[in-house]
Amino acid sequence: MPDASTLDKIVRQTIESIENAKEQIFAIAEDARTECSRLQKDLQEVREKAQAVIAQVDLLTLKERQARLRLVEVSRELKRYTEEDIRLAYEQARDIQVNLAVLREREGQLRAKRDELERRLRHLEGMVQRAEQLMNQVGVVLDFMGGNLKDLHVKMDEAQVRQQAALRIIMAQDRERFRLAREIHDGPAQGMNSLVLQVELCERLLQTDPGRVRRELQELKGRLRDSLKELRKILYDLRPHGLDDQGLIEAIRRYTADFSERTGLAVETRFFGQACRLERAYEVAIFRMIQEALQNVWKHAGAKRVQVAFEIAPQAVSVIVRDDGVGFDVADIFARPGDRFGLCGMRERAELLDGEWEVLSRPGQGTQIKFRIPLKSENDGE
DSSP states (O other): OOOHHHHHHHHHHHHHHHHHHHHHHHHHHHHHHHHHHHHHHHHHHHHHHHHHHHHHHHHHHHHHHHHHHHHHHHHHOTTTSOHHHHHHHHHHHHHHHHHHHHHHHHHHHHHHHHHHHHHHHHHHHHHHHHHHHHHHHHHHHHHHHTSOHHHHHHHHHHHHHHHHHHHHHHHHHHHHHHHHHHHHIIIIIHHHHHHHHHHHHHHHHHHHOHHHHHHHHHHHHHHHHHHHHHHHHHHHHHSOTTHHHHOHHHHHHHHHHHHHHHHOOEEEEEEEEOOOOOOHHHHHHHHHHHHHHHHHIIIIIOOSEEEEEEEEOSSEEEEEEEEOSOOOOHHHHHHSSSOGGGHHHHHHHHHHTTOEEEEEEOTTSOEEEEEEEEOOOTTTTO
16 A cells, blocks of 8 residues: 555655646547537538529420420421520520529539538537547546545545455455364265264175174264264255245244254343344355354353344444353453454454344353344445
């Protein structure tokens, strides 16, 4: 990250360059407007001339038709007309045809010029429109960049914090994958390997000691059930049952009941507010935070009882997880390196959702974790 003075200099130089570019765009737009005005005037003149020529062509076309009819009449009745009448009829028809050809040529030239002026005018009008749009966009950029640079610094700091938080989330996810891989390796995988050996033993005993095979199979069935139970626990931790189908509240109730059964801790769950579905990202994040808090109680608190208070309000979701365990010194924990019992992960999840997170604890007085996640209203973004 550059320091504030360097950033300020960069932004000011950028603003100056954009302002110069805006002036150049304005000059181009003004030149285009002037040229548009001139073309509109020329186009109007050409249209008027073309209209006049078209009227003359229409008139001469009628006269040319009449002259041809006169010439046909004279040619058929030579006895009635003198040589002078015939010569005049021929000359009149020829002169009209020549004038008509000249006017038609002039009409074609004026039409071509009119079409060319119209194309150029449309092109310039499009250029003026694009220049105005570009100036408006540049103006928006200048208004944003020319505002309070301190706010810009704050936004950049916030973006950097969010990026770092996202990286820590990724690292936490990687640690979680490693933990799950180790748990599967040390649990179900080892158990399955042992079960394979026991099956092989049963195969060898089928001919020599059938009675022992029955005992081995009974033991094998019990161990398979234990492995299946352990595997289901891992799968449940990966994707809690009911979260997708029945929502966050039911998933929390089921998880706390199962957690209490597995750990022997007395868990009291209280729900306030109106039951409703939240966006998937909110439900997953909130569930994981509660799950992590309860896992911390089980692993580190030495508690006998834990309370989970959960409220859904129109504006936010609030959660409190309180235990009667040994407690700890909060400042001391956060001063240590490492994952700090997963507290940083919970805080980062809350911050990524623009929420608030707090842990309160003292040695011998239990621990309380609170977080509040704001919900987007229907009017957000309007």
